Amino acid sequence: VAQILIKIGDQDARPEFFKDGDPLVIVEDGAAWGRRESKDVWVAEGLAGVDADGVNRSGQTAANWPGGFFILRVLATTAAQVINFLQANADGIQQRAYTVDTSGINVASGSISATRAQVLARISLKSS
Amino acid sequence: MPVAPQPSTINAGGGGDYTSITAWKADIPATLTQEQDALVVGAVTEATGVPFTGFTTTSSNKITIQGKSGSRHTGVSGTGARITGGSGVLRVQVDFFELDWIEIAATDGNYAVSLQRSGGTNSLKIQHSILKSSASVSNFVLAALGSTSNYIIRNSILYATGANRVYDARGAGTLESDNCIFYTQGGDFPFLNDAGHVVKNTYVGGASNQCFWSGGTTTGSNNAGSDTTATAQFSSSINSIAGSTAYTSVTATSENFTTKTGFTTFTDVGVTIAAVTDDIIGTSRPQGSAYDIGAFENISAGGSTPWQSFVQDNQPLPDTRRAVAI
Numbered sequence: 483v484a485q486i487l488i489k490i491g492d493q494d495a496r497p498e499f500f501k502d503g504d505p506l507v508i509v510e511d512g513a514a515w516g517r518r519e520s521k522d523v524w525v526a527e528g529l530a531g532v533d534a535d536g537v538n539r540s541g542q543t544a545a546n547w548p549g550g551f552f553i554l555r556v557l558a559t560t561a562a563q564v565i566n567f568l569q570a571n572a573d574g575i576q577q578r579a580y581t582v583d584t585s586g587i588n589v590a591s592g593s594i595s596a597t598r599a600q601v602l603a604r605i606s607l608k609s610s
Numbered sequence: 611m612p613v614a615p616q617p618s619t620i621n622a623g624g625g626g627d628y629t630s631i632t633a634w635k636a637d638i639p640a641t642l643t644q645e646q647d648a649l650v651v652g653a654v655t656e657a658t659g660v661p662f663t664g665f666t667t668t669s670s671n672k673i674t675i676q677g678k679s680g681s682r683h684t685g686v687s688g689t690g691a692r693i694t695g696g697s698g699v700l701r702v703q704v705d706f707f708e709l710d711w712i713e714i715a716a717t718d719g720n721y722a723v724s725l726q727r728s729g730g731t732n733s734l735k736i737q738h739s740i741l742k743s744s745a746s747v748s749n750f751v752l753a754a755l756g757s758t759s760n761y762i763i764r765n766s767i768l769y770a771t772g773a774n775r776v777y778d779a780r781g782a783g784t785l786e787s788d789n790c791i792f793y794t795q796g797g798d799f800p801f802l803n804d805a806g807h808v809v810k811n812t813y814v815g816g817a818s819n820q821c822f823w824s825g826g827t828t829t830g831s832n833n834a835g836s837d838t839t840a841t842a843q844f845s846s847s848i849n850s851i852a853g854s855t856a857y858t859s860v861t862a863t864s865e866n867f868t869t870k871t872g873f874t875t876f877t878d879v880g881v882t883i884a885a886v887t888d889d890i891i892g893t894s895r896p897q898g899s900a901y902d903i904g905a906f907e908n909i910s911a912g913g914s915t916p917w918q919s920f921v922q923d924n925q926p927l928p929d930t931r932r933a934v935a936i
Contacts, residue, residue, distance in 0.1 A: 499664055507629070518633070
């Protein structure tokens with residue numbers, strides 16, 4: 483299973499900034515996420531209370547998840563396969579050449595799993 | 611849009627706010643309304659590098675990336691917080707930006723860091739850091755670009771693991787290099803300066819041709835090199851000190867620029883720089899009668915042999931300084 487961290491919401495209108503649907507990070511299943519990237523981590527830390535640095539995380543709940551990102555898990559696919567796909571048709575910062583259509587996806591859930599075919603149906607090269 | 615917490619922790623192993631600089635950058639507003647400070651823990655990989663372009667910064671609302679306390683390097687590559695990658699690991703084009711207490715390593719021969727102001731009043735600093743790359747001649751380990759720019763490099767070690775150039779500052783406006791080490795494995799022109807630049811207490815070595823090269827009149831003093839260009843350009847300087855004489859190891863890919871045991875030529879022969887109060891690992895300067903040349907300030911044991919500083923954040927004291935039960 484490959485995990486793709488996707489930006490939710492436009493950072494800025496100018497082209498040098500990230501846009502809604504931009505794939506940012508691609509890692510294998512099981513790779514760790516930060517509390518601002520993963521709703522699951524955010525909530526789990528909140529339930530656990532104090533973190534390793536002694537910071538009280540008990541205020542972190544599903545209701546106040548910042549929601550800047552969304553994790554798309556691509557079933558039966560490796561991270562290397564996703565990266566190779568994204569590099570096949572683009573130069574430079576490859577993943578920023580593509581966008582993932584997040585319409586109709588419950589991004590507030592923080593993550594979903596999808597088949598490769600389902601993901602391919604939603605991923606496309608940005609128009610230049 | 612969510613805004614990154616200030617400061618944010620970046621830990622690829624989890625337990626932080628983000629696992630990559632890229633994700634952290636995605637939460638920085640285009641116009642900063644406060645400083646955005648990333649505290650890096652351990653090793654972070656950015657395979658295609660990270661561009662910082664378009665952000666509006668000010669002297670108080672700047673972008674800073676540094677090693678988190680407890681995860682800072684010991685002055686040797688691979689020992690602390692670091693960002694490795696390719697395609698130019700950090701490609702900075704903003705006005706106010708700082709790197710501190712961190713290692714940036716390019717794994718593909720491209721830039722470790724490129725600095726270029728975005729167009730206004732600016733200040734871009736690299737302090738207490740290690741930058742390395744195999745660095746092709748056209749790319750350098752560090753490139754500082756653009757006129758009317760204001761770049762400061764202090765207490766840092768920059769080196770190429772191959773026979774290539776290290777630091778290109780040609781055309782840069784105001785540039786200051788204090789207490790640094792620049793080293794190449796036989797490449798030519800490792801440190802390219804220009805008119806208006808100031809260089810002090812800095813060692814440049816390993817070059818096949820012209821350790822110090824300038825396209826104009828540089829100022830500064832108390833520098834050293836492995837060839838004869840230090841005294842040709844700067845007063846109170848030292849020539850013909852090979853890197854293998856001064857440092858623990860200059861062997862390619864196992865470099866260690868801590869001071870070689872028994873080497874004292876660079877001890878207490880630097881000039882005082884008011885803005886520089888410590889060394890690459892936080893030891894206060896000076897330790898003796900004057901600043902040392904290079905990134906490390908040696909702690910004199912009272913004899914002729916300097917001790918390398920072991921005063922390192924969250925590091926155990928060496929055996930020689932542990933309390934002994936009587």
